Amino acid sequence: MDNNNTIAGWVLAGGIAALGFSILSGKYFHADKNERPETMGFVIEGVESSDGGAEEVPMSMMLAKADVAAGEAVFRKCVACHTINEGGANGIGPNLWNSFGKSHGHVAGFAYSDALSSVEGNWNFDNMNAWLISPRKYAPGTKMTFAGLSKPEDRANVIAYMNAQGSNLPYPEPPAAEEAPAEGEAVAEAEADAAATEVAEETVAADEAAAAE
Ligand code: HEC
Numbered sequence: 001m002d003n004n005n006t007i008a009g010w011v012l013a014g015g016i017a018a019l020g021f022s023i024l025s026g027k028y029f030h031a032d033k034n035e036r037p038e039t040m041g042f043v044i045e046g047v048e049s050s051d052g053g054a055e056e057v058p059m060s061m062m063l064a065k066a067d068v069a070a071g072e073a074v075f076r077k078c079v080a081c082h083t084i085n086e087g088g089a090n091g092i093g094p095n096l097w098n099s100f101g102k103s104h105g106h107v108a109g110f111a112y113s114d115a116l117s118s119v120e121g122n123w124n125f126d127n128m129n130a131w132l133i134s135p136r137k138y139a140p141g142t143k144m145t146f147a148g149l150s151k152p153e154d155r156a157n158v159i160a161y162m163n164a165q166g167s168n169l170p171y172p173e174p175p176a177a178e179e180a181p182a183e184g185e186a187v188a189e190a191e192a193d194a195a196a197t198e199v200a201e202e203t204v205a206a207d208e209a210a211a212a213e
Helices: 002-029 059-064 068-077 125-133 152-167 176-212
Strands: none
Touching (some): 059 152, 068 152, 125 152
C-alpha cells in the first residue's frame, strides 16, 4: 500500500516535470509560433506590407520615381484647406508655398496648434512623409483633421509636387546599400550552381576513371 503511493507519487512528479519542461522549451524556442523576423533582410520591390509599406521603402527611393503632375492631382485632396501658390491665402490650413526646409508652423499669421508648432526641426522629405501617413500620429493634437495618405506613391508624388512649389530642395540619394544584398545573393547563387556543376563533373570523371581501371 505504502509502496503503491510512492510509485504514484513518482509518476505524478515525472508528469509535472515533463509538463514544466515542455512549457519552458516552448518559451525559449517558440515552438508553437510561426514567427517572421522583425526586420526583413532586404526590401522586395512591389510588395506592400499591411501598413502600406511606409516604413519599408525609403522616401528617397520613392522620390526617384515620383511624378509631379500625379502629385498635383493628389493635392486636390488638400485644396479644401490649403493654397500652395506664392503669397496664397491661409484657409482652414496654412498656405503651403515653399514649406520644405522651413520650421513646423512657420507661416506668419496662421494660428497653429501647439502640437504642430512645437515639433522640432524643419520640414524635410522624411518627416513630411511621416506627417502625411498620419498627421494625428505625427503631432498628436494637431488641428489638421485629415486622415492621411495610405499609398506610398501618393505621398511621394504629392511631396514631389509640393517641393516643386517654391522649395525645390534636391532629393536625397537613395541608399546604395539596398541594392547590395540582392546582387550579393545572385552572385552567391551563381557560385553555388557552378560549384554543384563542378562536383557533378568530378563525380562523372571519377566514375569514368574507375570504369577504365
Ligand atoms: C481638413 C483640412 C485639411 C486638409 C484636407 C489638409 N490639411 Fe494640412 N493642415 C490643416 C491644418 C488645420 C493645419 C495646421 C495644423 C496644426 O496647426 O496643428 C495643416 C498643416 C499642414 C502642414 C504643416 C504646414 C506648416 O506650416 O508647418 C502641411 C505640410 C500640410 N498641412 C499638408 C497637407 C497636405 C499635403 C494635405 C493633403 C494631402 C493636407 N495638408 C490636407 C488642414 C488640412
